[in-house]
Amino acid sequence: MKKMLRFVLLLIAAFGIAGGAGVWKVRQLAESQILIKDETIFTLKAGTGRQALGQQLYDDKIINRPRVFQWLLRIEPDLSHFKAGTYRFTPGMTVREMLQLLESGKEAQFPLRFVEGMRLSDYLRQLRDAPYIKHTLKDDRYQTVADALKFEHPEWVEGWFWPDTWMYTAGTTDVAILKRAHNKMVAAVDAAWK
Incomplete structure (x- = not known):
């Protein structure tokens, strides 16, 4: 019985550590810079969902971890509200700043x-x-x-x-x-x- 209790506690601790590491990795992505070297014009079509956005950003070589990006949108749902339009991404912009720009609807002029x-x-x-x-x-x-x-x-x-x-x-x-x-x-x- 004690062995079983130790095993369950060890399992809970392992899941807690793994979950904490996962959340840390997701938050690290939010503060990391997007991968562009030059100013980039990005068009987000109407009706684009979270997964399609992540895939489009990955295909356009703006981010490099689309799965972690999906978890970011789940852990921080305030970043998952974006508007269709054509936006200007600048070098040095973080993933969080990019998502805030997509939410603001401030299109490129x-x-x-x-x-x-x-x-x-x-x-x-x-x-x-x-x-x-x-x-x-x-x-x-x-x-x-x-x-x-x-x-x-x-x-x-x-x-x-x-x-x-x-x-x-x-x-x-x-x-x-x-x-x-x-x-x-x-x-x-x-x-x-x-």
Whole structure:
């Protein structure tokens, strides 16, 4: 009977030590840096679950222990709430910081510069060449742009876009950026005429 009791106590102690070591390893992963050397753009699709996220991070060589990552999300459930989007990961970021970024929903911003003096055709070429923009204009004709922006006079499209650096997130449409530039130009002209 005493032998059995010793065996059970030894077994409980072994499980306790193994469990403590496992929790330590999981917490160590949370504070370890992600594996990237350069700034990385990461897209998390809508509906991605914990396991799919862990596998995607492993496949993209951002983390190296997907099973431990799954345990991290179980032990610290506050880290397991993430939002779909396109994010910018930086070297030196920890796994915890990465998960907090995915939870925050603060997507990567991309710049698009409309330079003063450029023609609308130049702006449209920039929009076409810019990464992560959703292209909805079927062609580069003034009439197409005028219809998309609901201009009354398509021949007046040229010159009605404020030159500036416009920031956008992945999936922003070309029309949305043009609307922002046009609305700012209209506001500036209205203010000048008051």
